[in-house]
Structure formats: structure tokens, C-alpha cells
Amino acid sequence: MTGKAPIIVIGAGQSGQQICDSLRKGGYEGHLMLLGDEASLPYQRPPLSKKFLTGTLEAERLLLRPASYYEQQKIDVHLNARVDSIDRAACRLRLRSGEALAYSGLALATGTRIRPLTVPGAADANIHYVRSLADGERLAAALKNARRVAVIGGGFIGLEVAAIAREQGREVVLIEAFERLMARAVAPQVSAFYAELHRGHGVEVLLGTGVDAIRTVAGEHTVVTSTGAEYTVDLIVAGIGVVPNSELAEAAGLACRNGIVVDDCARTSDPLIVAAGDCTWHMNGFLQREIRLESVQNAVDQAKSAAASLLGQSSVYCQVPWFWSDQYDIKLQIAGIGMPHDQAVLRGDVSSGAFSVCYFRDGVLVGVDSLNKPAEHMAARKLLAQGTPLSAAQAGDTSVDLMQLARGA
Numbered sequence: 001m002t003g004k005a006p007i008i009v010i011g012a013g014q015s016g017q018q019i020c021d022s023l024r025k026g027g028y029e030g031h032l033m034l035l036g037d038e039a040s041l042p043y044q045r046p047p048l049s050k051k052f053l054t055g056t057l058e059a060e061r062l063l064l065r066p067a068s069y070y071e072q073q074k075i076d077v078h079l080n081a082r083v084d085s086i087d088r089a090a091c092r093l094r095l096r097s098g099e100a101l102a103y104s105g106l107a108l109a110t111g112t113r114i115r116p117l118t119v120p121g122a123a124d125a126n127i128h129y130v131r132s133l134a135d136g137e138r139l140a141a142a143l144k145n146a147r148r149v150a151v152i153g154g155g156f157i158g159l160e161v162a163a164i165a166r167e168q169g170r171e172v173v174l175i176e177a178f179e180r181l182m183a184r185a186v187a188p189q190v191s192a193f194y195a196e197l198h199r200g201h202g203v204e205v206l207l208g209t210g211v212d213a214i215r216t217v218a219g220e221h222t223v224v225t226s227t228g229a230e231y232t233v234d235l236i237v238a239g240i241g242v243v244p245n246s247e248l249a250e251a252a253g254l255a256c257r258n259g260i261v262v263d264d265c266a267r268t269s270d271p272l273i274v275a276a277g278d279c280t281w282h283m284n285g286f287l288q289r290e291i292r293l294e295s296v297q298n299a300v301d302q303a304k305s306a307a308a309s310l311l312g313q314s315s316v317y318c319q320v321p322w323f324w325s326d327q328y329d330i331k332l333q334i335a336g337i338g339m340p341h342d343q344a345v346l347r348g349d350v351s352s353g354a355f356s357v358c359y360f361r362d363g364v365l366v367g368v369d370s371l372n373k374p375a376e377h378m379a380a381r382k383l384l385a386q387g388t389p390l391s392a393a394q395a396g397d398t399s400v401d402l403m404q405l406a407r408g409a
Contacts, residue, residue, distance in 0.1 A: 005102040011109030012036025015277030015299035017064050019107045022307030024073050035081040048136035049160040050326050086252035105310045108275040112242035121214035125221050128237045146235040150223045154181040156325045157239030163327040166201045173204040173231050187344040187357050244279045257281050259292045264316045266306035274306040285318030297322050320384045333377035336384045338367030345395040358395035365390045382406035
């Protein structure tokens with residue numbers, strides 16, 4: 001895709017930055033524009049619910065690249081630039097400022113936005129969410145003065161925030177609607193381990209409990225749960241999921257279904273437009289099914305395929321998904337997608353705080369959760385990527401060296 005009009009990347013996050021980087025490394029020397037609707041250069045989001053809240057990680061260290069990188073690579077960055085519409089017939093964008101921009105190729109890396117809590121009284125409660133740098137800065141400041149914190153949602157974000165709040169000495173109640181923590185991502189034994197981990201650190205963990213309403217009086221919030229119990233706190237954090245930012249694509253007539261629909265090379269239904277990252281509903285070459293993934297790994301690897309497609313090449317996105325979460329002194333690392341599965345095999349001793357759970361479907365390894373077992377996590381990624389056979393008996397036998405298996409020894 002060449003011509004006088006630039007290639008434009010909408011979305012200055014992990015995926016948008018990677019698309020720009022891959023285009024330059026792939027030989028594209030034309031005009032390249034990166035449009036971001038925030039005030040910051042592309043930055044890492046995962047630390048926002050982890051180290052950033054402790055104050056030990058400054059905002060500058062979150063940046064994926066310094067400002068000089070974009071100057072050196074001749075990437076024309078526009079911050080606080082919101083795109084209102086895409087005219088595919090004219091290959092033109094309209095910004096909220098009224099400016100119109102022509103493009104020769106377009107990449108959508110629009111990411112996701114938080115799913116807000118909508119119970120009665122939520123709008124008056126000044127609820128904190130964790131998605132943007134501004135969110136993280138607001139929450140870090142609020143935690144300094146908080147005494148009692150309610151965390152709504154027992155997924156990665158909620159649990160990470162709860163852990164940080166407890167380590168800072170705050171009273172914490174964690175409210176999860178499902179009967180177990182991280183229910184969509186991990187096996188029951190992992191959920192149970194984390195419930196006990198947080199309770200052991202003093203968090204009041206409420207499972208199978210919803211939030212019916214929030215009352216706010218003089219800066220204090222009373223969270224009314226589905227069981228009738230009430231908790232008065234001075235800070236509420238909600239982590240109840242995200243929504244893909246696909247409205248811009250949908251309004252432009254692109255195929256969308258729980259995200260922007262792309263093929264295994266990150267191509268949309270328009271040959272001039274690609275999409276990558278959390279916003280995409282994509283055919284995943286490794287999983288051999290369509291899925292939407294929210295992870296750094298997906299944002300980076302799919303972005304590389306998107307850039308290749310803009311350069312007229314074909315690079316199938318076929319990487320093993322992986323994720324991680326830091327809570328207290330436990331690092332959870334996930335390789336593959338264990339859900340759904342028909343067998344979960346424990347590897348190691350749960351009471352030690354260092355073990356893995358291997359997931360099988362129809363006798364085939366599909367995912368591995370490793371807690372404080374980084375070597376097993378790396379071995380699992382290799383086993384999954386290579387399709388190396390692993391039996392349930394081998395998975396449960398700690399004398400079997402998974403890395404040796406992965407190396408073919």
C-alpha cells in the first residue's frame with residue numbers, strides 16, 4: 001500500500017505502537033500517523049493495577065518508547081485526537097476537531113473500555129476503575145487516604161487492586177458475583193487457592209454475592225449486597241470487565257461481532273483496513289477458533305500480522321496466548337486457553353504456593369496455569385506451541401521434566 005496518503009493507525013496503545021514499529025522494520029518509509037485519544041504517548045497498561053498503585057513505578061517508566069523514538073522513526077503522533085468517523089469510499093477519516101485525514105492504509109487498534117457498574121446509586125459514588133493512566137493516577141491518590149475499600153469483581157484487576165490495598169494496610173471487602181474467583185479463566189482449585197490467599201491476608205471475600213445498590217452520604221459509600229449485608233467504605237473500585245471499542249468500525253460498515261472481525265492475518269472486511277489487539281474478534285491460528293483476547297501477547301503478536309498485511313504480505317497470527325497476574329508474593333502465569341476443558345490435572349502441592357494445573361480437552365493439552373513456577377510456564381508455552389504430546393499422567397508427575405519434554409529429550 002503506497003501513495004501520497006499516509007498509513008494511519010488509530011489507537012496509541014500497545015497494539016498501535018507495535019503496528020507502527022513493525023511497519024518501519026518491515027520497510028515502510030512513507031508517511032505514518034499514530035492517533036491516540038489520550039494525552040500520553042503509548043504506555044503499558046498491566047502495571048496500572050499492580051506496581052503503579054504502590055508508587056514504586058513512575059508514569060514515565062510506563063512508556064513503551066520515549067518521545068525521541070517517534071521522532072527518529074518519523075512517526076507522526078497526534079495525541080488527544082479522537083476519530084469520529086471513517087469514510088471508506090473516500091479513504092478519509094473525520095476527527096472530532098473537524099479535521100479530515102486521507103489514508104492509503106488504515107489500522108484499528110482501538111482497544112476496550114471499562115464496563116461500568118450500573119446499579120442504583122453507582123453514578124453518585126465516584127467509583128474507581130482501572131483502564132487508563134488517568135484512572136491509575138486517580139486510584140493511587142485515593143488509596144493514600146482510604147481506610148476501607150470495597151472491590152467489586154473477583155477477576156485479575158479486582159484481585160490485584162485488593163492485594164495492593166491490603167499491602168498498604170487498608171481494610172478490604174471483595175465482592176464477586178460468581179461462586180468462585182477468576183471463574184472464567186482458571187480451574188476451581190486455583191480459584192480456591194486465591195480465595196484463601198486473600199482471606200489469609202485479611203481480605204473479606206464474598207463469593208456468589210452481587211451488588212444491589214450504593215448509597216453515598218457525606219463522602220462515605222454504603223454498598224448494599226444481594227444478601228442484604230451492607231458495607232460502609234470510603235473507596236469503591238470496580239473491575240467487572242471491558243467492552244471492545246468497535247463502534248467506529250461498525251459505523252463504517254465493517255463486520256463486527258463482539259469486536260472487529262478479522263481473519264488470521266488481522267484483515268478486516270475492507271482490504272485497506274486491518275485491526276489488532278483487544279478490540280478484535282479474530283480467527284486464532286493456534287486455538288483454531290474465533291475468539292477475542294485481552295492480553296499484551298495478543299496485542300503485540302496480532303499487531304505484527306496486521307502490519308504485514310498493510311505491507312501486502314501474509315503473516316498468519318498463530319502464537320500461544322499467555323497472561324499473568326501478580327498478587328502479593330504469588331505470580332500466576334497462564335499459557336494457552338484452559339477453558340473449556342474436560343480434565344484438570346494438579347502438578348505439585350497447592351499448600352506450597354508453587355504448583356501448576358494442566359488442562360486437557362479430549363486428551364490434548366490446551367492450557368497450563370503456573371503459580372510461582374516460571375520454568376514450568378516457559379516449558380508449557382513450548383509444549384503448546386510445538387504440539388508436543390503430554391499425557392495426564394506425565395502432567396501430574398513432578399519427576400517428569402516438562403522442559404526436557406519440550407526440548408525432545
